[in-house]
Amino acid sequence: MSEGLVSPHAGTHVPVLVEEVIHALAPVEGAVMVDGTYGGGGYARAALAVANFTLIGIDRDPEAMKRAWEHAGRDPRLIPAPGRFGELEAILHAMGREMVDGIMLDLGVSSFQIDEAERGFSFMRDGPLDMRMERKGPSAADAVNHLTEGELADIFHILGDEHGARRVAREIVHRRRAQPFTTTLDLANVIEKSLGGRRGKPTHPATRSFQALRMWINDESGELVRALGAAERVLKPGGRLVIVTFHSIEDRIVKLFLRSRSGNDPSVSRHVPRAPKGRAPTFEVLQRKAMEPSEAEQDANPRSRSAKLRWALRTDAPAWDAGPDEGFRLPGLKQLEGVA
Ligand SMILES: C[S@@+](CC[C@H](N)C(=O)[O-])C[C@H]1O[C@@H](n2cnc3c(N)ncnc32)[C@H](O)[C@@H]1O
Numbered sequence: 001m002s003e004g005l006v007s008p009h010a011g012t013h014v015p016v017l018v019e020e021v022i023h024a025l026a027p028v029e030g031a032v033m034v035d036g037t038y039g040g041g042g043y044a045r046a047a048l049a050v051a052n053f054t055l056i057g058i059d060r061d062p063e064a065m066k067r068a069w070e071h072a073g074r075d076p077r078l079i080p081a082p083g084r085f086g087e088l089e090a091i092l093h094a095m096g097r098e099m100v101d102g103i104m105l106d107l108g109v110s111s112f113q114i115d116e117a118e119r120g121f122s123f124m125r126d127g128p129l130d131m132r133m134e135r136k137g138p139s140a141a142d143a144v145n146h147l148t149e150g151e152l153a154d155i156f157h158i159l160g161d162e163h164g165a166r167r168v169a170r171e172i173v174h175r176r177r178a179q180p181f182t183t184t185l186d187l188a189n190v191i192e193k194s195l196g197g198r199r200g201k202p203t204h205p206a207t208r209s210f211q212a213l214r215m216w217i218n219d220e221s222g223e224l225v226r227a228l229g230a231a232e233r234v235l236k237p238g239g240r241l242v243i244v245t246f247h248s249i250e251d252r253i254v255k256l257f258l259r260s261r262s263g264n265d266p267s268v269s270r271h272v273p274r275a276p277k278g279r280a281p282t283f284e285v286l287q288r289k290a291m292e293p294s295e296a297e298q299d300a301n302p303r304s305r306s307a308k309l310r311w312a313l314r315t316d317a318p319a320w321d322a323g324p325d326e327g328f329r330l331p332g333l334k335q336l337e338g339v340a
Helices: 018-025 042-048 062-074 085-094 111-115 140-146 149-160 165-178 184-194 207-217 220-234 248-261 295-300 302-306
Strands: 032-035 054-059 078-082 100-106 235-245 308-314
Touching: 018 042, 018 100, 018 235, 018 308, 032 042, 032 085, 042 054, 042 062, 042 100, 054 062, 054 085, 062 078, 062 111, 085 100, 085 220, 100 220, 140 149, 140 165, 140 207, 149 165, 149 207, 165 184, 184 207, 207 220, 220 235, 220 248, 235 248, 248 308, 295 302
Parallel strands: 032 054, 032 100, 054 078, 100 235
Antiparallel strands: 235 308
């Protein structure tokens, strides 16, 4: 194990459910594994500490990739690979690889991203209304200044579970006629006002709407669906898929995918492709209930509170050939093409 990779100065993101993730991933000598959400490298360091194997570290955020290159300079077992985990197959092909022994994903944003005002993820810090993990494509400002009231309401309702979604969308559209949105605090204040202020609410009234916008801008659910299909195609028999989610929609997508692919309910969801008749299960789920952080972890790291871990073993059955873009659909980024 390289000293470099276990440096205590490696950053301020506190990884969630680390022991459980590494236990589920079970890296062994000589394996090739993927960390699809490198972030601050917390999982990567923990995994490389338990076995001597190759870890491909993917992240769509150029800042995370800088950290990965720095770490890789100290530990050659880590191979940084910039990109999206939804494009896992293309990333592997470009590296001359086809199959891997394990994949871990730790969804959502890192503390590095949230804490940096200039990235525009946080309603607590004033900054440009950006929220793009990759720093390209349409920004959150483009979304709130150009989508229709109905589209905005759908985003806040579906992705944010915001009960006041319509009110929020109406107020945004009303305000932008006078002056387009450019900053996080400006948007947070308008959302707060539309929901009747704070009035003893435990969380900031903009929490749900900000999360929904971030998920939409980065097509986070679409990325997850594509990653699940890719994982089925690139994992070797016996390979491990380990996913930590922070949002009920994402946990549901993972749960329904694994349920259908393990032969336990080939049905009923628009989130995952239908089971073709007579297909053999491609995953084995040994632990049906999602793992959650202990109370102690939740107290020590409040960000862990909504975390859920699911994992499964790839069988030797052929993949079900879901196309790379099949599955979950929301109002697409298409509405913003040509805007940004
Ligand atoms: C919760 S953090 C991961 C933290 C990491 N496990 C650690 O221990 O430091 C999530 C990371 O995933 C990245 N990410 C989110 N969606 C992605 C995607 N579709 N493809 C690649 N990286 C993604 C984000 O940029 C962020 O750095």
